[in-house]
Amino acid sequence: MPHTALITCSQESEGLLALELRRLLPDCSLVWAADGLMRVECDLAMADLAAIISGKAGRGSIFARHIAPVQVVLPDDASVAQVCNAAMSVCAQIPAGARWNIHVRDSERRAAVESAAESASDPELRSRSDPQVLVSVIRADAYYVGMADAAHCLSTWPGGERRFRKEEARISRAEFKLLEALEVFDLRLPASGMAVDLGAAPGGWTRVLLEHGLDVTAVDPADLDRRLKGHPRLRHVRMTAERFRQDAPACTVVVNDMRMSAEPSANLMASYAYRIEMSARRQGANDANAWLGIMTLKLPERGITSRALLDLIDRCLDILMGAFGRVRARQLFHNRSEVTAVMEGLAQCD
Numbered sequence: 001m002p003h004t005a006l007i008t009c010s011q012e013s014e015g016l017l018a019l020e021l022r023r024l025l026p027d028c029s030l031v032w033a034a035d036g037l038m039r040v041e042c043d044l045a046m047a048d049l050a051a052i053i054s055g056k057a058g059r060g061s062i063f064a065r066h067i068a069p070v071q072v073v074l075p076d077d078a079s080v081a082q083v084c085n086a087a088m089s090v091c092a093q094i095p096a097g098a099r100w101n102i103h104v105r106d107s108e109r110r111a112a113v114e115s116a117a118e119s120a121s122d123p124e125l126r127s128r129s130d131p132q133v134l135v136s137v138i139r140a141d142a143y144y145v146g147m148a149d150a151a152h153c154l155s156t157w158p159g160g161e162r163r164f165r166k167e168e169a170r171i172s173r174a175e176f177k178l179l180e181a182l183e184v185f186d187l188r189l190p191a192s193g194m195a196v197d198l199g200a201a202p203g204g205w206t207r208v209l210l211e212h213g214l215d216v217t218a219v220d221p222a223d224l225d226r227r228l229k230g231h232p233r234l235r236h237v238r239m240t241a242e243r244f245r246q247d248a249p250a251c252t253v254v255v256n257d258m259r260m261s262a263e264p265s266a267n268l269m270a271s272y273a274y275r276i277e278m279s280a281r282r283q284g285a286n287d288a289n290a291w292l293g294i295m296t297l298k299l300p301e302r303g304i305t306s307r308a309l310l311d312l313i314d315r316c317l318d319i320l321m322g323a324f325g326r327v328r329a330r331q332l333f334h335n336r337s338e339v340t341a342v343m344e345g346l347a348q349c350d
């Protein structure tokens, strides 16, 4: 019997997701159920589908943000009682003792469906931040109700929309991109050592790196936010990343959020990798596997087809794979006209 799942992406990336899914899931039926929501029908079990989409079994999808399982489909004019009953029957199957959460994509009926779900499962075990099981009730061209292991859903946030609390100390909205990348790619920044931040101004990423305890060399011709002035572990180098490359210091983290086209930016990261490795060797302190890079690949917003965009991203990832041990990429909730790539380890030393 075929299985159904709903895959979410940003509305601007629908063409890209469709192309990726056709490549990754050639034997599945793919139909848009709503804006940014693709219905997938195939013979794959949820765990296998998740492995393909997340890249555990190959390159994976960059533009999928969330996978919602479907066990019950109701017509889009189903009554509240019908939707609540479906949610209750699914929730009754949550394994005993499992932390769970429910996402309801229907603002009018959210309260009624959530309270029905809680009546059918253990409300004490409902966990919004760390669920083991996710129940979804999604209103699109029909009502879709389902439950899955949270590890198979790509994100435990509704539709992959990771929202952070706004802090007074925040310097730029860009900070959220770095925080989200650390979470989505399950990365741990080292507690000390040197980080280089390319295209650092006004300094949001720099602030996050300093807060983690790293020394930061912030490279940008533009000014940093005045709140960073005089920070004892910060050095601001007022020059372009291309010029600074000659003097790149030995470091364990390089981040790059430069306003620069994706391909030259990827090439620059690769050339930094070689120089950083050489500096590290000179200093006899080379743990190449501990090396971490995070960058945004800025994509053209107009005048390019989805296929050409995917080809461009592929070329960038190939450039990065030539220089780094492991490369992954996703479009995060906080990415606009860009994707985030993460590089772990230096290729030469593997």
Ligand SMILES: C[S@@+](CC[C@H](N)C(=O)[O-])C[C@H]1O[C@@H](n2cnc3c(N)ncnc32)[C@H](O)[C@@H]1O
Residues within 6 Å of the ligand: 171, 172, 174, 175, 198, 199, 200, 201, 202, 203, 204, 205, 206, 219, 220, 221, 222, 239, 240, 241, 242, 257, 258, 259, 260
């Ligand atoms: C999107 S902003 C970076 C925001 C930053 N990540 C934050 O969290 O505040 C892009 C920055 O890239 C810088 N930039 C553009 N080209 C550059 C280059 N060739 N070298 C260094 N910085 C560059 C710009 O001056 C700009 O400050």
